[in-house]
Amino acid sequence: MNTVEKRPVYLQVRDQLADKIQSGIWLANEKLPAERQLSEQFSITRVTARQALVQLEAEGLIFRSNRRGWFVTPQRINYDPSRDIGFVSYVEEQGFSARTETLSKMLIEVPDWVAEQAGIPEGTPVYEIFRRRYINERPCLIEKIYLNPKNCPGILQHSLDRSLWHLLRTEYKLDPYERHIEIYPQTLEARVADALAVNTGSTGLYIRRLCHDQNGEFLELDEEFWLHNAMKVVVSVTSNG
Amino acid sequence: MNTVEKRPVYLQVRDQLADKIQSGIWLANEKLPAERQLSEQFSITRVTARQALVQLEAEGLIFRSNRRGWFVTPQRINYDPSRDIGFVSYVEEQGFSARTETLSKMLIEVPDWVAEQAGIPEGTPVYEIFRRRYINERPCLIEKIYLNPKNCPGILQHSLDRSLWHLLRTEYKLDPYERHIEIYPQTLEARVADALAVNTGSTGLYIRRLCHDQNGEFLELDEEFWLHNAMKVVVSVTSNG
CATH class of the missing domain: 3.40.1410.10 (Chorismate lyase-like)
Known part of the structure; x- marks a missing residue:
């Protein structure tokens, strides 16, 4: 458990969000909760929530659509x-x-x-x-x-x-x-x-x-x-x- | 000329640098002058020089190599x-x-x-x-x-x-x-x-x-x-x- 604790907070949040995508709890094209909701849910700052989301974006798991928020990337x-x-x-x-x-x-x-x-x-x-x-x-x-x-x-x-x-x-x-x-x-x-x-x-x-x-x-x-x-x-x- | 003057300064600099690349004055893989030199040469701030370079990067005309500076992109x-x-x-x-x-x-x-x-x-x-x-x-x-x-x-x-x-x-x-x-x-x-x-x-x-x-x-x-x-x-x- 110690090694998990040492992982930066935004990556811990990233892992939990990635789990929801990979296990199919969140489906392709589904809208993610707003950044404000995520920061409340995980008791983190908006900046940290944003870091987790940008990380998932870099991995291709989610995408952002201007003015509409973040969504689960569908299969290519x-x-x-x-x-x-x-x-x-x-x-x-x-x-x-x-x-x-x-x-x-x-x-x-x-x-x-x-x-x-x-x-x-x-x-x-x-x-x-x-x-x-x-x-x-x-x-x-x-x-x-x-x-x-x-x-x-x-x-x-x-x-x-x-x-x-x-x-x-x-x-x-x-x-x-x-x-x-x-x-x-x-x-x-x-x-x-x-x-x-x-x-x-x-x-x-x-x-x-x-x-x-x-x-x-x-x-x-x-x-x-x-x-x-x-x-x-x-x-x-x-x-x- | 008025329309040229209205173009933001970083794009005017971009145009002059792009000219040097497209006319072959600067060749593939050639190193660009340092940002400091560019800002002196065009009498602009380092921030503006940087903006011009990032614009050229986005267009694929130049690339940056960590710690070594900016270079003219060779043909794909x-x-x-x-x-x-x-x-x-x-x-x-x-x-x-x-x-x-x-x-x-x-x-x-x-x-x-x-x-x-x-x-x-x-x-x-x-x-x-x-x-x-x-x-x-x-x-x-x-x-x-x-x-x-x-x-x-x-x-x-x-x-x-x-x-x-x-x-x-x-x-x-x-x-x-x-x-x-x-x-x-x-x-x-x-x-x-x-x-x-x-x-x-x-x-x-x-x-x-x-x-x-x-x-x-x-x-x-x-x-x-x-x-x-x-x-x-x-x-x-x-x-x-």
């Missing part, structure tokens, strides 16, 4: 970049609910960096679509999409609150032939962070996907800004050699 | 989890130098969580190897490896400051048949952060790779803790359908 969703399967499909496949909300959609002149990535001339018109996507009603990612209007004229008149690639395949007979995907941690800028209800400058996971068709023509560039704790990349490889 | 190395290729090969392939340093190696009883992941009985002996790996002499990742001694008896007597899988293939005729890989951002714990000369609690990119042989026998579990800005996951997929 698996994302396999090598599979040609959309967000709605892989989220539902894993037993979660998926929801998509279109934040804006318009025709613009292609931003320079997109032109360079996509291999299209500067100033070419492209569709730009911003969406927010939810897993079990938690906002988990913001998506910025650039589409080549040549291939899907009038698509902005459709509802985009659903699988975009389902629409592209069925209405426009498009198929991504080649997909180049890059994934890395990145700081979330103010606009994205606000839309995900987290602090500006907190870490996110960034995914960029560039799709071309069989003739090498640019189809889509998709940027996804994920909460750092909402997803994991999972790849399984079996040798043939 | 590309890592493709779907390829069966080791660290030394893919780093050198991209024109960088790779170095590996063994921090510890010993025979231990398998940790419970490793036993569970690997599908081996509790208490089984395994080799545990900790290594630090450098790209262009910058420490970029810490690796924790668990190996099944049945398949590679005596391996700890070899130098492990090189490609482990080259050794396993040539000396022990092993081949990973099935590789299951998981990748996600994670906070770096004290021991790992210290070994990478960054602050405890800063974000890293975590990779876990689990290898089995053709008979489903456990070969290796490898955990890699990367600096968040040293690497990007890159996958290219071409449809066959």
Whole structure:
């Protein structure tokens, strides 16, 4: 017992809170008691309560949502970049609910960096679509999409609150032939962070996907800004050699 | 010019420093002037100099190394989890130098969580190897490896400051048949952060790779803790359908 007593108070509180999460007393997405309540319950200062919570956040067990408090982190969703399967499909496949909300959609002149990535001339018109996507009603990612209007004229008149690639395949007979995907941690800028209800400058996971068709023509560039704790990349490889 | 003047001072300083990086005046891994020098040079307070540097850090343009100061972030190395290729090969392939340093190696009883992941009985002996790996002499990742001694008896007597899988293939005729890989951002714990000369609690990119042989026998579990800005996951997929 002595060794337990020597553990700093905030870590002792951390252990008791972690127990409630790991034993399933507190479930995924459940709201934790307010910091004030925790400090009364454990007879500790607000500062110590905060330390315990920040520790649990660092371990990924809880997350904070601006203005709403602390919540138990749900299981990460698996994302396999090598599979040609959309967000709605892989989220539902894993037993979660998926929801998509279109934040804006318009025709613009292609931003320079997109032109360079996509291999299209500067100033070419492209569709730009911003969406927010939810897993079990938690906002988990913001998506910025650039589409080549040549291939899907009038698509902005459709509802985009659903699988975009389902629409592209069925209405426009498009198929991504080649997909180049890059994934890395990145700081979330103010606009994205606000839309995900987290602090500006907190870490996110960034995914960029560039799709071309069989003739090498640019189809889509998709940027996804994920909460750092909402997803994991999972790849399984079996040798043939 | 008025709009420029209205931009907060730390962002004006940020812009001038970013210019030096983006124009190539300051090169990858180059040390920035000390905060004191920057504050004198721009006639600003140390606090403002610090704000500008933290902003550049958040954008990934510079990184700090404990006790050594601020440096220009080098280009991220590309890592493709779907390829069966080791660290030394893919780093050198991209024109960088790779170095590996063994921090510890010993025979231990398998940790419970490793036993569970690997599908081996509790208490089984395994080799545990900790290594630090450098790209262009910058420490970029810490690796924790668990190996099944049945398949590679005596391996700890070899130098492990090189490609482990080259050794396993040539000396022990092993081949990973099935590789299951998981990748996600994670906070770096004290021991790992210290070994990478960054602050405890800063974000890293975590990779876990689990290898089995053709008979489903456990070969290796490898955990890699990367600096968040040293690497990007890159996958290219071409449809066959």
